[in-house]
Amino acid sequence: xxxxxxxxxxxxxxxxxxxxxxxxxxxxxxxxxxxxxxxxxxxxxxxxxxxxxxxxxxxxxxxxxxxxxxxxxxxxxxxxxxxxxxxxxxxxxxxxxxxxxxxxxxxxxxxxxxxxxxxxxxxxxxxxxxxxxxxxxxxxxxxxxxxxxxxxxxxxxxxxxxxxxxxxxxxxxxxxxxxxxxxxxxxxxxxxxxxxxxxxxxxxxxxxxxxxxxxxxxxxxxxxxxxxxxxxxxxxxxxxxxxxxxxxxxxxxxxxxxxxxxxxxxxxxxxxxxxxxxxxxxxxxxxxxxxxxxxxxxxxxxxxxxxxxxxxxxxxxxxxxxxxxxxxxxxxxxxx
Amino acid sequence: xxxxxxxxxxxxxxxxxxxxxxxxxxxxxxxxxxxxxxxxxxxxxxxxxxxxxxxxxxxxxxxxxxxxxxxxxxxxxxxxxxxxxxxxxxxxxxxxxxxxxxxxxxxxxxxxxxxxxxxxxxxxxxxxxxxxxxxxxxxxxxxxxxxxxxxxxxxxxxxxxxxxxxxxxxxxxxxxxxxxxxxxxxxxxxxxxxxxxxxxxxxxxxxxxxxxxxxxxxxxxxxxxxxxxxxxxxxxxxxxxxxxxxxxxxxxxxxxxxxxxxxxxxxxxxxxxxxxxxxxxxxxxxxxxxxxxxxxxxxxxxxxxxxxxxxxxxxxxxxxxxxxxxxxxxxxxxxx
Numbered sequence: 028x029x030x031x032x033x034x035x036x037x038x039x040x041x042x043x044x045x046x047x048x049x050x051x052x053x054x055x056x057x058x059x060x061x062x063x064x065x066x067x068x069x070x071x072x073x074x075x076x077x078x079x080x081x082x083x084x085x086x087x088x089x090x091x092x093x094x095x096x097x098x099x100x101x102x103x104x105x106x107x108x109x110x111x112x113x114x115x116x117x118x119x120x121x122x123x124x125x126x127x128x129x130x131x132x133x134x135x136x137x138x139x140x141x142x143x144x145x146x147x148x149x150x151x152x153x154x155x156x157x158x159x160x161x162x163x164x165x166x167x168x169x170x171x172x173x174x175x176x177x178x179x180x181x182x183x184x185x186x187x188x189x190x191x192x193x194x195x196x197x198x199x200x201x202x203x204x205x206x207x208x209x210x211x212x213x214x215x216x217x218x219x220x221x222x223x224x225x226x227x228x229x230x231x232x233x234x235x236x237x238x239x240x241x242x243x244x245x246x247x248x249x250x251x252x253x254x255x256x257x258x259x260x261x262x263x264x265x266x267x268x269x270x271x272x273x274x275x276x277x278x279x280x281x282x283x284x285x286x287x288x289x290x291x292x293x294x295x296x297x298x299x300x301x302x303x304x305x306x307x308x309x310x311x312x313x314x315x316x317x318x319x320x321x322x323x324x325x326x327x328x329x330x331x332x333x334x335x336x337x338x339x340x341x342x343x344x345x346x347x348x349x350x351x352x353x354x355x356x357x358x359x360x361x362x363x
Numbered sequence: 364x365x366x367x368x369x370x371x372x373x374x375x376x377x378x379x380x381x382x383x384x385x386x387x388x389x390x391x392x393x394x395x396x397x398x399x400x401x402x403x404x405x406x407x408x409x410x411x412x413x414x415x416x417x418x419x420x421x422x423x424x425x426x427x428x429x430x431x432x433x434x435x436x437x438x439x440x441x442x443x444x445x446x447x448x449x450x451x452x453x454x455x456x457x458x459x460x461x462x463x464x465x466x467x468x469x470x471x472x473x474x475x476x477x478x479x480x481x482x483x484x485x486x487x488x489x490x491x492x493x494x495x496x497x498x499x500x501x502x503x504x505x506x507x508x509x510x511x512x513x514x515x516x517x518x519x520x521x522x523x524x525x526x527x528x529x530x531x532x533x534x535x536x537x538x539x540x541x542x543x544x545x546x547x548x549x550x551x552x553x554x555x556x557x558x559x560x561x562x563x564x565x566x567x568x569x570x571x572x573x574x575x576x577x578x579x580x581x582x583x584x585x586x587x588x589x590x591x592x593x594x595x596x597x598x599x600x601x602x603x604x605x606x607x608x609x610x611x612x613x614x615x616x617x618x619x620x621x622x623x624x625x626x627x628x629x630x631x632x633x634x635x636x637x638x639x640x641x642x643x644x645x646x647x648x649x650x651x652x653x654x655x656x657x658x659x660x661x662x663x664x665x666x667x668x669x670x671x672x673x674x675x676x677x678x679x680x681x682x683x684x685x686x687x688x689x690x691x692x693x694x695x696x697x698x699x
Contacts, residue, residue: 031670033559033576035599035636045599046635049642053624053658088634223369229635240369263371263381288389295631295668298424299382299565300371306385322389325695326662332631332670334367359661361697 030234031332032227039230043085043107050092054358057096063116066092066103067123077196077205078124080104081133081189082112083140086229087249090328091189093359099193100133100357101126108230109250111139117147121159129158129202133188133209135181136165160202162209164188166218166339168277169246169254176214180248183291183328184218184339190360194353215342217274218289220254221266222247222335226294229331245269249293249330263300267307270338275315278342282316286340287351292326293335301325301336308338320348327359366570367668368563375566379421379443386428390694393432399452402428402439403459413532413541414460416440417469417525418448419476422565423585426664427525429695435529436469436693437462444566445586447475453483457495465494465538469524469545471517472501496538498545500524502554502675504613505582505590512550516584519627519664520554520675526696530689551678553610554625556590557602558583558671562630565667581605585629585666599636603643606674611651614678618652622676623687628662629671637661637672644674656684663695 036042043064051060059069072078082104083091091103104120106112112120121130134144144161151159165176166184192209200208222244225236236251238244243266246254258269280286288308290301301324312319320343328337343351355361373381379400387396395405408414418440419427427439440456442448448456457466470480480497487495501512502520528545536544558580561572572587574580579602582590594605616622624644626637637660648655656679664673679687691697 031560031631033579033596034633035559035596035602036639037598037600042635042639045639045642047638049638049640049645052645052655053638053641053660056657086633086635088638093634223371224367229633243369260369260371262373264373266371294633295367295670297370297422297565297630297665297667298429298662299378299422299667302383302385302389302424303372303378303381304385305389306381309385309388319388321392324389326634329633331633331635334631334668 030225030227032232034229036229042229043105046085047105050358057356057358061123063119065120065123066095066105068096068101070097072101072126074126075128076126076199077128077202078126078130079133079193079196080120080124080130082106082117082120082144083135084109084111086331087328089326089359094189094357096355096357098197098353098355099189099360111137111143114143114146114150117143118150121147121151121156129160131202131205132159132161134161134163135185136163137180158202160206162206164209164213166213166216167248168217168219168273170248173277180252182218182220182249183337184216184289184341186289186327187216187287187339187341188212190355191347191350193355194350212341212347216339217277218337218339219245219270219274220247220335220337221245221270222293222333224334225251226331226333247335249328251330263303264307267304267311271308271311274338274340280317280340280342284342285318285320286312286342287320288322289339290324291328291337291339293337294329294331294333296334296336298324321351366561366563368568370565372565378565379441382421383441386694393692393694397459399455401456401459402431402441404432404437406433408437408462410462411464412462412535413464413538414462414466415469415529415532416456416460416466418442418453418456419471420445420447422667423664425662425695430525430693432691432693434533434689434691435525435696447473447479450479450482450486453479454486457483457487457492465496467538467541468495468497470497470499471521472499473516494538496542498542500545500549502549502552503584504553504555504609506584509613516588518554518556518585519673520552520625520677522625522663523552523623523675523677524548526691527683527686529691530686548677548683551614552675553613554673554675555581555606555610556583556671556673557581557606558629558669560670561587562667562669583671585664587666599639600643603640603647607644607647610674610676616653616676616678620678621654621656622648622678623656624658625675626660627664627673627675629673630665630667630669632670632672634660640672657687
């Protein structure tokens, strides 16, 4: 088993505080840590543009603190490890992202995050903070069947939304248009994940789930939520052959489509393995007549030291490609 | 133990070939894989500029294939896993990087790499390929005492050289000046690493070294070479307090100096931990009156899924800061 219980922290109680202080100390030209624990852009957007906010449980770094910056999010509201931030903190985040053209609150679909976001929106209404809109995002095809897409979980593929929506808001697009763009990217995105090992919670020190040495799980969520099922470990090519057809069928992605590819490292996969996996993805896409625009391979949304990856595809048009290629300057995402 | 013996590959014999094909398939706008297994820039430098080449054993991804691109290396000669490429392949790399102003062959100091580089230079002389210069680079203070710097190993801190030398060669600097710049950056760089766990070799499937559950090793090399010694696992702050003073004394870094900081992820450290570690680094530098310019935190030179990190400092002047901030476009290093 590849679970690592020894971690270099100070105290369990101070993980979030220490991490945010350390993160902000590393990137003073990109982000600032506020007194109330928000990560905000070091250089605010110009007035009259839509502000973008997201809240999330921590423990998935670089998500989402590493995605705050020019051409990306304006404010991240980081919760405790694997815990959605409370509604009051989300309201504080919305206020910090208000440049006079409204604020779009992005929610990666998980029960706690959605509930707290809905309460935050009610608080904003009561306080007269407006306009504020919410967009709920999901991509994991293993968490609910086709036809029930809004019940699916938000996972690594949402990075397609973060990057392109961030670029879109910089163009001065309206709040309604930003929300529509986020939905359009979401509706063209599909993800399926795989885990080889579990990981240890930094809070409890305990293994998050059990995984036999010769098995892998297809479809696991970012907190170890159950997926499609266990499978004996097979080769890299066979793994992609198990996963990719499910993704292609789901949207479906068709001959002539053009796609972005994300191979997200859940924690301790080697890039060596991810590159080997990408070889088969590229080969299979070419065979299906699907054009490959660009790829991202690396740790964008992690679950501690879990060994695994998520394969995400996003069907893009000319406008999305423009947004994909637009400048960005976050701590973990620069000059795409 | 956090060693992971199950890895998603196809066959052990085809790891390098599959990995290079997959890497090139992901980044066609950045790199190209040649028929003889070199990774070269997709868009060559303009004629009359110095070409930069490096060879290295694979298994340390993104090093060095991810560092080929504009403002970085022109050619990487990737060897088999943990195995230096042979002299003939290095010569092929030198030929591929020749834009008419000479080629600088960079060598990260390890016995096999140095020997093969020296033979490659002799082959170039015999073939009349010139001018070609070699620069040997090292940074790991645990591998030889102060005063014997040229005996030290090359480790993660050499990324300071790669980034700034790459930018310098783009300015049209001469071969002699490029070599001097590489040496100057090297001579201002110091690294000390730490390992919490071992890893499994992707070739043999076996654990590379043994590490008790409650210990860590300070000063380990990128292939598990022995360091300063074992230590009981302590807190993040105490870990930095064990490591940073040794680095500061070695150069030495003094009050008023300005530094770049690298916290390189050896494989499966979480960014959560690395950010917590950085908090203490920033605090201690401030206390010592050393100015912090910018930081890099992430997986730049890995040893498979080993849990550990390297802390590197580089003292910079105005010219180096300019080179640090210059554009770059590699698969794993963009728009710094």
